[in-house]
Amino acid sequence: MQNHVSKLSKQVYIVNALGLHARAAAQIAGIVQESRSAVHIINNDLKADASSIIDILTLNSPQGTVLTFEIENPSDHNILDALVTLVENRFGEEN
Amino acid sequence: MNVSDTRELKLYGIGASDGISIGQAYLVDKKGVDVIKRYVIQERTLANEIKRFKTAVSKSNNELRAVIEASPEELRQHANIYETHIALLKDKMLYGRTIAYIEKERVNAEWALKKVIANIKLIFQNMDDSYLRERIVDIEHVSELILRNLVGAKQENLADIDRRVILVADDLSPADTSQINLKKIMGFITDGGSKTSHTGIIARTLGIPAVMGLETATRMINTEDIIIADGTQGTVIVHPSEKTILLYQERQNRFEQRKAVIARNCDITAETSDGFRVKVMGNIELPEEVVAVRDHGGDGIGLYRTEFQYLRNHAFPGEATLFNSYKDVVEKMYPNQVTFRTLDINGDKVLRYHIDNYHEDNPALGLRAIRYCLKHPNIFKIQLRAILRAAAYGNLRILIPMISNCFEIKETRRLLDEAAASLAADGLLYKRDIEVGIMIEVPAAVIMADVMAPKVDFFSLGTNDLIQYTLAIDRGNRQVAHLFNPLHPAIVRMLKSTADMAHKHNIGIFICGEMAGDPLYTPLLVGLGIKELSMNPFTIPIIKQTVRSLNFKECQQFTHEILQLADAAEIAKRLQQNFGAMYYEEADVCEETVNGKTA
Structure with a gap:
């Protein structure tokens, strides 16, 4: 079971200077619109619906935060990968 | 004075713009x-x-x-x-x-x-x-x-106000004031702000009475209440009795008459009795204010704050829009000169369509003015192209704000060259050979004036920011605003050393801060040999008249003396002693001088 869960989630490290701000959250929510089932983002004990910008913002994730993306449906793995890439690319920000 | 209407209530604040208005209040509820x-x-x-x-x-x-x-x-x-x-x-x-x-x-x-x-x-x-x-x-x-x-x-939209009112607000941001239909506003009343805050400057520019720092005005006044705003004394009267209204109407008439006398002489050249000629110019924010400068006898425009055209729009104006209004301004002012200060986006003037949407803990020390423009050369170049194109139609010069190092001068010149080259490539009419000057408003620029002078055509002293940065005082902070003093010896010395350096290198020097528009300081500025003063258009006639009543040699001698003084109060006292008589005829003789509560 533990093994199974880890396949459906990935950890990321927020590297961009401004953290998970509105425009970044909008990009995440934009990607998640395409998902088949629910996608969540977890920051410690907080869990947000990744399709809602506001919910994502309430995770309060400045630079340096470790987040977990979690998908419910294995066929959403491409969404999971896209989200990880987005964060790693600093949401397209310069620094 | 006996109060016949028991509802009559007097509020005390800071007079930020002279004059008296009697009319209906319009409460701007930001959280409408x-x-x-x-x-x-x-x-x-x-x-x-x-x-x-x-x-x-x-x-x-x-x-x-x-x-x-x-x-x-x-x-x-x-x-x-x-x-x-x-x-x-x-x-x-x-x-x-x-x-x-x-x-x-x-x-x-x-x-x-x-x-x-x-x-x-x-x-x-x-x-x-x-x-x-x-x-x-x-x-x-x-x-x-x-x-x-x-x-x-x-919906609350200042642009939609359709009757003549006295605006009552907690505070007004530049974005708010830039969308007001100014013809409809008879006065400004705010809980916050001070004489040097943005609303105060706007009010003086427009010649509209303003009282600020009232703290409780928005609570005590309702929309449609009859109120009197006395910007000379810094008081507001809510529900005035008929007797009070009559009294103030009389004072209002006297004020207007005195203004008219000065205005009639506004076309006479500002020259001291011993022949020192001062160009008295106007500061403007929007193209339509050119008329006010001309009507008040202005010898040109010493400061065109170009950012307001950006703030007023819902989006960055394109080159064609900018070019058309710039051309209009230089044509209307011709043959007099127009000084274009390039985009000075700063602390309280945050663009609504701000591209970066970043947060700054301390915007006054942040990414503003030339720093912003050099970070966004694409935005800057649109403006530079528009200015170079307008230059072909009149007499203009460029003023770069917030210069703190030589690289910024060099980089701006490079962008100007690039803009000119792109205009040539596009086959558009333009003029590259224009004067380029810098604002001296960061203390670093004062210290570097000897190095910067050979690289530019003129200096413009932006006293508001220079004082703020030198004395470490936030003008909007009521706790320390009273320490904001143009007569602080440090400021007087900075003006002196900058002026000396400009004279030594034979480049232009002028002042476009609030100091230029206050007759109290005119003897000092003339004594420093400053040949151009730029101010809100409505004070041009008074300053011209003040210059005409001075003697250059006396002012020089006086300035030399006050440079030896150790504190601002002493300097102010000497100004009053030497030139006070000149102001008494200007000052409204009033029952009491209430400068508001101590901050």
């Missing part, structure tokens, strides 16, 4: 949407209520789309904060929850939205990262937009 009423929706009309909400959301969506589309092509990519706002409109936590709330509680959409937003705010309040915590403003912005579309015509 807070007065939302709650009412129950019948089950059969519930679907309609939800539809009403959806319509408001889709209207808001269209408005934001229009803003994005109004951005010039070359800047379209920067409009993406609005894309985020569009996405927020349909966010589950806002859109979905509001609809659910309407259904569950059977209340009107406005109330439901307000409740939903209040909940979201609670979550944000507890965030520890200040930047992320302030992202609530994006959500608030979106919800206000929806609310406005729900409430319909009743």
Whole structure:
């Protein structure tokens, strides 16, 4: 079971200077619109619906935060990968 | 004075702009949407209520789309904060929850939205990262937009004020004041602010009485109340008795008469009795103010604050728009010179369509003016191209704000060359050979004046910021605002050393800060050999008259003496002793001089 869960989630490290701000959250929510089932983002004990910008913002994730993306449906793995890439690319920000 | 109407109430503040206005109050409620009423929706009309909400959301969506589309092509990519706002409109936590709330509680959409937003705010309040915590403003912005579309015509829009009123507000930001239909405003009254705050400057520019720092005005005054704003004494009278109104009408007449006498002589050259000629010029923010400068006998425009045209629009103006208004200004002013200060976006003048949308803890020390322009050369070049094109139609020069090092001068010159080359390539008419000067408003520039002088054609002393940065005083902070003193010996010495350096290198030197427009300082500035003063157009006649009553040699001698003095109070005393008689005829003889409470 533990093994199974880890396949459906990935950890990321927020590297961009401004953290998970509105425009970044909008990009995440934009990607998640395409998902088949629910996608969540977890920051410690907080869990947000990744399709809602506001919910994502309430995770309060400045630079340096470790987040977990979690998908419910294995066929959403491409969404999971896209989200990880987005964060790693600093949401397209310069620094 | 006996008060015959017991409702009559006098409030004390700071007189920020001279004159008296008597009229109806118009209360600007920034949080106008807070007065939302709650009412129950019948089950059969519930679907309609939800539809009403959806319509408001889709209207808001269209408005934001229009803003994005109004951005010039070359800047379209920067409009993406609005894309985020569009996405927020349909966010589950806002859109979905509001609809659910309407259904569950059977209340009107406005109330439901307000409740939903209040909940979201609670979550944000507890965030520890200040930047992320302030992202609530994006959500608030979106919800206000929806609310406005729900409430319909009743929206708070300063641009829509259609009768002559005295504006009463907590405070007005430059963005607010730039959208006001100024012809309709007879006076400004604010709880916050001070003489040197932005609203005060605007009011003086327009010759409208203003009283600021009243603290309780928005609580004591209601829309449509009859009030008197006395910008000379810094008082406001609410519900004045008839007797009081008569008294003030008389004072108002006297004030206007005196102004008229001075105005009649405004075309006479400002030259001291021993032949020192001073150019007295006007500061403007919008192209239409050129008329005020001409009407008041201005010898040109010493400061054209070009950012206001940006603030007034919903999007970055394109080159064609800028060029047309710049051409208009230089043509109207010809043969006199127009000084274009390039885009000075700063602390309180944050563009609504701000491209970066970043948070700054200390905007006065942040990415503003030339720093902003050099970081965004694409935006800067649009303006430079427009200025170079307008230069072909009149007499203009460029002024670069907030210079703190030589690289910024070099880089601006390079961008000017690039702009000129691109205009040549496009086959457009332009003129590259124009004077380039810098604002001396950062202490570093004063110290580097000897190095900078050979690199530029003129210096312009921006005393407001120079004082703020030198004395480490935030003009908007009531706790320390009283320490903001142009006569601080450090400031007088800086003016002296900058002026000396300009004279030594034979480049132009002028002052465009508030100091230039206050006759109290004129003897000092003339004594420093400053040949150009630029100020709000309405004070041009008074300054011209003051210059004519001075003797250059005496002013020089006087300035030499006060440079030896150790404190501002002493300098002020000497000014009064030597030149005081000149001001008595200007000063309104009034029962009492109330300068407001001590801050």
